[in-house]
Amino acid sequence: MVEAVLIDLFSLPANLQNNIQGLLHNILETIEKCSSIHALCVYVMCCRRQGSERKDEQEFLFPALRGFQSLNRRLEVICAQTTAAALYTIKQRLDEKDLSIIKVILPTIRRDLMKVYIDHLFTAVYQFEFEDLQVVSDCESLQISEPQHEGQTLPSQDVALIQSEIQMYLESLPSLKGELTILRSSLIPDDIFLHGFTTRTGGISYIPTLSSCNLFSSCKRRDPQVVVKENLRRLANAAGFNPDAFHRVKVDHANAVCIVGKTEPDNYDGIVTNQKGFTLAAPGADCIPVLFADPVRKACGAAHSGWKGTLLGVSMATVNAMVFEYGCNMKDILVVLGPSVGPCCYKLPHESAKEFHRIDPKCVRLFDSANPYIDIRRATRILLERGGILPKNIQDDSITDQNQNITFCTACHPDKFYSHFRDGTNFGTQIGFISIKD
Incomplete structure (x- = not known):
């Protein structure tokens, strides 16, 4: 009708x-x-x-x-x-x-x-x-x-x-909800890498759950690709990268990794490069955008890690790709977890929670309930450490100086971040991005 x-x-x-x-x-x-x-x-x-x-x-x-x-x-x-x-x-x-x-x-x-x-x-x-x-x-x-x-x-x-x-x-069009804001980690050296995590401010998307710097378009949402492209252009201008050399993972909630310069898989949740000028990005709207940087070999990567990707080990798959393709040493690789849903808000059915409990009981809160609270960040850190990444080289919400924390709970901060868990199907998306400086 x-x-x-x-x-x-x-x-x-x-x-x-x-x-x-x-x-x-x-x-x-x-x-x-x-x-x-x-x-x-x-x-x-x-x-x-x-x-x-x-x-x-x-x-x-x-x-x-x-x-x-x-x-x-x-x-x-x-x-x-x-x-x-x-x-x-x-x-x-x-x-x-x-x-x-x-x-x-x-x-x-x-x-x-x-x-x-x-x-x-x-x-x-x-x-x-x-x-x-x-x-x-x-x-x-x-x-x-x-x-x-x-x-x-x-x-x-x-x-x-x-x-x-x-x-x-x-x-x-004027920017909405304030100026464009980029969160950066002190762990990643800014003389070698350009990187950051976006927030929801400073774009032109006007639909409440997408406002304003939404960086993903789909047939199920009301933000068209041209608006997302304009938001990306504004981000690129603010951050200093070329939007025409921008590579975002093709989310499959699995653990495949794309090597820039080689045949691109149909879908992948991790991407790596050692070439300058390419900006790699991973989306997140509760799932974790994870950034990887090796300042010795000058290689970098990005991964999208939701609860399925976390269990499938997408972060370590990205690390292993850097080691295999570029000769990176595990002890040199830095890993930063971006804004994502925290254990304060995120629930999964008991059957799925069992998989996180097997990684470490501390990854699950109220384990005996029908829908326990899950800590996908802790699970990601544990799997990275078990894979050989040094604990000091991982930045997440467990860092000692919380003034340096950039791993905020997306569901808890509606003024700063999008959240699928909080906003429903017509949700916006932020990203983590990284590139090697010229």
Whole structure:
């Protein structure tokens, strides 16, 4: 069932621009007769005239809205200088109301163009259907009908122009929730490595559970890839790395490791390199982003360690890859555990808790309960130490000087971090990243 209607009047033929009030009135009248429009939200998208204010545009279109009292509280006119700006503003309105099924009524010549904008600014969470607004220019009339032809692929140069317009608009947006903040470890030498762990501030993601520096997009979330790319661009500028040489693990909650420069596995939770200029990253939104650095051999790595990956030994698999590929010595490798869910908050079913209890009973709290509390950080440290990493070369929340602690509980700090455990399925993601300086 359609939840919202978008009427695209952004680019009408020139001879109809002066009759936009009549056009809008006729469209609303037609829709109202054809559907139960009173139950829907309606958004009218139009071009803001150069030098005009939004209020002026609203007043200009107001006569066309008369007679539609049932729509007054559900109808909004969105005027902007670009299609990207108008459509992204409408996306914000849809997200505020948690609406996902949208009917788009637009001139036939705009349909293929609009689909490109939608593909970039929306994810698979949303469903769109289209109706053609057929404009008959000689008599300045219109009719609404089902699409008359299959969509055609736009020329690549047109797609590139749309991408550029979207990028420029997103770059112009202000940062939300404060300045971009990066947490850094004193264990990793900053004269050799560039590294850090992100927090949730300083990006442009506006959905509450994703706001604001979300760094992961999926078909199940409302943050599109272009927004995540803009957040990453801002992070790269602040941190000083090249976003075009950025390699994030392809999470599988297992223990495969990718060696930069060799054949890339389909999925992997660890990645290592000894090449300068490549920034390696691991996500975390309760799972641990783990960073690895060998200042002697000048090699580094990153790993994503959730409870499954921890039990499968993904951290030691990453260490072993550094030893095997680059001749690293265990005693030289430094390991830093980033923000992740702590034993104060994280529970697992008793059967899964047994596996952590076997590693060390101290990894489980209230073991006899149906859902014991689990310490995946302690388990990670124990497995690293058993594998040959020196205890002094591991930084986590157990360090003596808590002023140096960067392994905060993500679930306990909603102002600083995202948490899948706390926020549910539409959660944001922070990362740990590392590279070798030139």
